[in-house]
Amino acid sequence: MKVCNITAMKQASYISNKENKKNEIKTEEVTKKQNSAVDMIQLSSTQKQEIQDMLVKDEKYQQIQFQEREKKYPIINRFSDVGVAHDDKEIHQMQKNFWKTTKEITGDFLDGKATVDDIMNYFCDITDEAFEKYTEKGYMGDFNSEKTALLNQLYRDFRFSVNSAVYHRNIDEGKQYCEFADYGYHYYNADYYYKAKELTDAVEQEVMFVAEEKGIENYTAPTDLQGYYKDLNTFMFTTHGFINEMIDVTKEPPRDFKFFRQESSYQPIPENLYYEQGEDGKWYNKNPSNHFYGCVVKIWSGDWYGEEKIPFKGSLDDIKNVADVFQNHNIPKSIKNYLSNLQIYSDAANSLMYWK
Numbered sequence: 001m002k003v004c005n006i007t008a009m010k011q012a013s014y015i016s017n018k019e020n021k022k023n024e025i026k027t028e029e030v031t032k033k034q035n036s037a038v039d040m041i042q043l044s045s046t047q048k049q050e051i052q053d054m055l056v057k058d059e060k061y062q063q064i065q066f067q068e069r070e071k072k073y074p075i076i077n078r079f080s081d082v083g084v085a086h087d088d089k090e091i092h093q094m095q096k097n098f099w100k101t102t103k104e105i106t107g108d109f110l111d112g113k114a115t116v117d118d119i120m121n122y123f124c125d126i127t128d129e130a131f132e133k134y135t136e137k138g139y140m141g142d143f144n145s146e147k148t149a150l151l152n153q154l155y156r157d158f159r160f161s162v163n164s165a166v167y168h169r170n171i172d173e174g175k176q177y178c179e180f181a182d183y184g185y186h187y188y189n190a191d192y193y194y195k196a197k198e199l200t201d202a203v204e205q206e207v208m209f210v211a212e213e214k215g216i217e218n219y220t221a222p223t224d225l226q227g228y229y230k231d232l233n234t235f236m237f238t239t240h241g242f243i244n245e246m247i248d249v250t251k252e253p254p255r256d257f258k259f260f261r262q263e264s265s266y267q268p269i270p271e272n273l274y275y276e277q278g279e280d281g282k283w284y285n286k287n288p289s290n291h292f293y294g295c296v297v298k299i300w301s302g303d304w305y306g307e308e309k310i311p312f313k314g315s316l317d318d319i320k321n322v323a324d325v326f327q328n329h330n331i332p333k334s335i336k337n338y339l340s341n342l343q344i345y346s347d348a349a350n351s352l353m354y355w356k
Contacts, residue, residue, distance in 0.1 A: 066143050075145060079130075079153040084139050094133055098126055099161055106165035110195055119199055120206045127154055127210050147216045155207050155221055156229050159200050163228065163235040166196040170236070177260045179296055185262035186245065188236065190253035196232045247341050254335045258300040259322075261344060263312075280328075295344055297325060301335045312346040319345045 069078075077083045085092045105122055108114035134140040134150060174187020204221060211219035227234035237246035294311035299322075306329045312318055323340035331339065 066141055066146070069139065069141065069146075073139065075149050078139065078146075079134070079150045084134070088137065088139075091133065091137070091139075094129065098130075098157070101126075102158065102161040103165045106162050106199070107169070109199065110166065110169055110192065116198060116202050120202055123154075123158055123203055123206055124210060126158075127151065127214075130154055131214060142215075144217055147214055148211075148219060151207065151211060151214065151216065151219070152222050155203065156225065158203055159225070159229045162196055162199050162203075163230075163232055166192045166232055167235055174260055177298055178262055180262060180264045185260065186236075188253070188259045190255055190257040193232045193253055194255065200231060245343060245345070247343060251338070251341050254301065254338050256300075256302050257335055257338070258298075259342065260298040261295055263295050263346065295346070297322065297344060299326065299335070299339070301332050304330075304332050306331065310344055319343055 073083050079085075081095070085095050101122070105114055105119060109116070109119055130150060131140070131147070140146045140150060169192055170187050170189055173189060174185055175182055177187065178185050207221050208219065227238045231249075233246060233249040237244060238249055294309055297308050297310060299306045306326055308325050308329075310320055310325060320343060321340055322342040322344060323336070325344065326339060
C-alpha cells in the first residue's frame with residue numbers, strides 16, 4: 001500500500017494573513033463549494049487522492065463531515081422538497097425531471113407501451129442519478145443513515161408518482177360520463193387499481209436489490225406510508241373529507257369494475273324543493289319545476305351497466321350505501337357484495353359548508 005509523502009505536505013506553500021485578505025473577494029465567490037481539508041493543501045493530484053483515500057476510511061473524519069452536513073440540512077428532510085432541493089437549483093431540476101418522467105413512463109405502462117421491467121430499470125436509473133448527484137455535491141457521505149434516508153425518499157416519491165399518474169388517468173377517462181358539468185365527479189376504474197398495484201408491488205422488491213447494491217446494511221422499506229403513498233384506494237378515498245366513500249380501502253375491487261358518481265349542483269338547496277318517498281322506495285321530486293339536486297351513479301361490470309339518481313334532502317346523515325341504491329337492479333354476482341363497500345353522500349354535507 002502506498003504511503004503519503006509527509007515531506008511534501010510540510011513543504012506546502014505558506015500563505016500569509018496579508019495575502020489572504022487580498023483574496024477575500026475570490027473566496028466569497030466559491031463559498032458554496034464544499035472544500036475538504038485535502039483541497040486546502042497544495043499537493044499533486046496523486047498525493048491528494050492518497051490522503052483522501054486515507055481520510056475516507058477514518059471514522060472520526062467521516063463523523064465530522066456528517067455533523068457539518070447535518071447542521072445545514074438535517075437528515076429528516078434533507079432529500080425532500082424543503083431540504084437541499086429548496087436551495088440547490090440543480091438538485092431541484094433533477095427532482096422536477098423525476099416527477100415528469102415518472103408520470104410519462106407510468107402512462108406508457110398503462111397504455112401497454114412499457115413493461116414492469118422497463119419501469120423498474122427506470123427506478124434503478126433515477127436512484128443511481130440521485131445518489132451520484134447528492135454525493136458529488138457534498139450533500140451525502142457514506143453513512144448508512146444518509147443512504148437509507150435518500151433511498152426511502154426515492155421509494156416514497158416513486159410510489160406517490162405512480163398512484164398520482166393512475167389517479168389522473170381515472171380523472172381523464174371519467175370526464176366522458178359527466179352529465180352536469182366537467183367537474184364535481186368521481187370515477188374509479190378497477191383495471192387501473194391493479195395496474196398501479198403491479199408497479200408498487202414490483203418496487204417493493206426492487207428497492208431491496210437497490211439497497212444491497214448501495215451497501216445499505218439491514219435495509220427495510222418504509223411501511224408506515226401515508227395514504228397518498230400506499231395504493232390507489234387510499235390515494236383516492238381517504239385523503240380528503242369527513243366521510244369515506246370507500247368504507248374498507250383494503251378491500252380490492254372486482255376486476256372489470258367501474259364506478260362513477262357526480263353531484264348535480266354545489267348551490268344551496270332551494271327552500272321549495274321537496275322530495276317524497278314512493279311505495280317503491282325511491283325518492284321523487286314533488287316540485288318538478290325545480291332542478292334535480294342529488295347525485296347520479298353509474299356502475300359497469302363487463303357488459304352489465306346500471307344507473308341511478310339519488311336525491312339529497314339536505315341532511316348531514318343523508319348517506320346511502322350503493323348496494324342499497326341498486327338493490328332493485330339485476331346486479332351480477334361478481335360485484336354484488338362489493339357494492340356494499342361504497343357509499344354515496346353529498347359533497348356539500350361532507351364539507352359542512354352550508355347544511356343547517
